[in-house]
Amino acid sequence: MPSSLTDLPVELLLDNLLPIVPLSDLGNLAATNRTLAVVCADDTFWRRKCQIDFNFTSSETARTSGWRTLYRGLFRPRIFVWGERANGRLGVESVPSQAGGGVPYPIEVKIPGRRIVSLVAGGMSFNALDSNGMMYVWGTLNGEGHAWTTDGFAERYKTAKVPHQLVLPLPIRTISCGRLHTLAMDAKHQVWTFCNWGRPFKLVSPLVDCHAPDTTPVQVEAGWGFSSILTQAGDVLVYWQSSGIMGRRVHEKMEQLNEQEETKAHATEEHKIPCWTWDLEEDPFRLPAIPELPHLPNTGLSEEKLKEQTKLIKIASFDNNLIGLTNKGHLLKYYGLDNENMFTGARWEYLSKFSDVAELARHPVFNDDDNPSEAPKTMHITHITAHFQTFVAYSTGASSIVLVGNMDTGPLSDPDVPSSLQNRSVISVVLGDYHKGALTSSGKLLTWGAFSEGALGLGDPRKLPLGTPGGYRSQQALDSARRRDHIPEPPSVEEPAEVRFDMDGREAGRKYAFAATAGGWHSGALVLSLEVRLVYIPECSSSDSLSVNLYRSAAGKG
Missing domain, CATH: 1.20.1280 (Monooxygenase)
Incomplete structure (x- = not known):
């Protein structure tokens, strides 16, 4: 006892x-x-x-x-967004006065009384989840058309100028955004597709049967224009929600529902959207099984882990391509995702140079006589992300490795190995159309790439010192920019630079970003303050x- x-x-x-x-x-x-x-x-x-x-x-x-x-920090998390302001995507009633089409530094979005724990950027919008699994949206799901003021959110072009709560049957656990659509997985692992915010449909198929372990979805991934699902068994399912047979069925259902006023999903005065949900009985397309893969040396995995069956545990989707990651650290790319020609040239290809540390060690960046970098001794890729034309694979810990590929990457392609991101304890990489971000375990958000109306969040280039990341490189360019009624595009940022969350100068204290997102020409982050007063207790270190x-x-x- x-x-x-x-x-x-x-x-x-x-x-x-x-x-x-x-x-x-x-x-x-x-x-x-x-x-x-x-x-x-x-x-x-x-x-x-x-x-x-x-x-x-x-x-x-x-x-x-x-x-x-x-x-x-999760007791009081804060939402910050920045970048392109069109389509209401920044989610605030009054956008700071800027000479241009975006806000180039973080501004706060408030959802009173809610603890936001997940933030995901769409092509022209943001999606968020609170601690109760409630889903919030702002911006425009599809900004390629026009909606009337009298339209409800059954109209895909309808704009939510401030955050709106979607009233759904069950709490949501994860969200993934494509360019013009959103996927969500609820608390029962059911998959929901949003072609508009007012009438999401639940995918019903024996291939996503949540009552059977092997067919239970564990991840949903919205590609640029298609949808994908990873099941517990490691199978990958794909479907096109806006084209082909499924697209026609969705369109027909929308036309049918348009005849009923109660299905138009008009927002309430409390900024809630009463969603009219429906079931779509349709089988997605199951991709072929992954090929037999070689043993990877020096992954750091235990013998017990190495003996497990090799299967896909993560997927990342982008423009007509899909990346898969196995439990052993193998990276694969599925080529030829085409709704009209699914069987023409479509296949899995093993990317050994993104997976095998011995092959990575032969990369030119580690064999440069003038400025060699030290090659990693061990490597186990554990995370992947993809958007538009780019994908990223990375490992964890202080010696984290970050490898970048694109649409043309194949089995013989070397990855891009950005030296400034290696061994930085990177825990998340996010991708917009032409800008990128990396979140570190210490709570720093680093961004690089194109200005994209302020999507880097590094500050107003007209107010930054010459040569500062995100600013102009010459006094002539700076003086010219200050005379104009819009912000001329400054040079792209080549080396990752840190985003600050106190640029208005009104707040003191270090900020800690614990989640980040990017999409289109905008970015966002969830942030908490690190103002901790130490208490000495003799019995403790x-x-x-x-x-x-x-x-x-x-x-x-x-």
């Missing part, structure tokens, strides 16, 4: 006891002795609490630590003192 809590197995404490301890008592428990302080600081425990208490899984990032700090204070702050005890 154990005489104290410290006599109990650690697993029992973490899995069974601590989860039911009120948050207000965790700080007191951690302060009793060093052992309990260490147990209460366990990252796995706080990661689980982030998911249970806030619906925050961080599935779109490679975060492996810092969960207790994040838990505290300095780092444990910080942990205890985090628990007390989260509980409102100061």
Whole structure:
């Protein structure tokens, strides 16, 4: 019979006891002795609490630590967006006065009373999830046409100038955006497709049967113009929601529903959109199984992991192409995704130079006589992302590797290895049309690429010092820009530069970005403040003192 809590197995404490301890008592428990302080600081425990208490899984990032700090910040997360302002995509009633078509620095979007834990950019919009799984949208899902003021959100061209809540049957767990459509997976792993915000349809098919483990969806990925699903068995399913047979069925249903006033999804005064949901019974196309793949050396995986069946665990979709990642770190590309000619030249290709550390070591960047970089000794790619014409594969940890490919990348292609992103603890890479961003485990957001009406978020180039990333390179160009009634395009940013979230000068204190997104010509981030007052407790080390204070702050005890 154990005489104290410290006599109990650690697993029992973490899995069974601590989860039911009120948050207000965790700080007191951690302060009793060093052992309990260490147990209460366990990252796995706080990661689980982030998911249970806030619906925050961080599935779109490679975060492996810092969960207790994040838990505290999730009580008051903040939304920042920047870039192109057309189509209402910045989600604020009054956009700061700018000489141009965008806002080149972060501005805050507020959704009163809601804790936003996920932010995803569409082609001309933003989508967000709160801690209860409620979905919010702003901007225009499809900005290629016009909607009348009297139209409801069954019209795909309708603009939400400020955040609107979608009233859906079940809480949403994940969102993915293409250029003109959105996919969502709900709490029951059911897949929803949004060709407009007012009439999403649920895909019904034996291939996505949530009652059978192998056919249960685990990820949804919206490509540039198509949709894709990864199942628990590792199968990949694709469909075209706006063309072909399915596109015609969707159009016919929309035409039928247009005859009924109650299905037009007019927003309420409280900025809620009562969605008219419907089921589409249609089988998506199942891609062929992946080919037999070679053993990868020096991945750092355990023998137990290496013995597991090799299967796809992540997908990333872009323009008529799809990237797949296996549990062993193999990267594959599926070529020829064409709704009209699915069987013409379509195939999986293994990208060995993105997967095998021995092959990567032969890359020119690691063999440059004038400026050689040190090749990695081990590598296990764990995350992928894709958008438009670009894809990125990366690993985790302080020695993280970031590899970039494009539409033309094939089995013999070398990846682009941006030296400024290697070994930076990158946990997320986000892609717009012509700009990119990387989020680090320390909460820094780095951006590079084209200005794109301010999508980099580095500041007004007319106010930045010469030579500053995002600014002009000559006094002549700067003087010319200051005389114009719009912002001339400054040079592209080649090296990643840090985005600041206090450019208005009104707020002090360091900001910590814990999620980022990009799409089209705009970007966004979820941010928290890191203003922590340390409390010294003799029984704990300095780092444990910080942990205890985090628990007390989260509980409102100061």
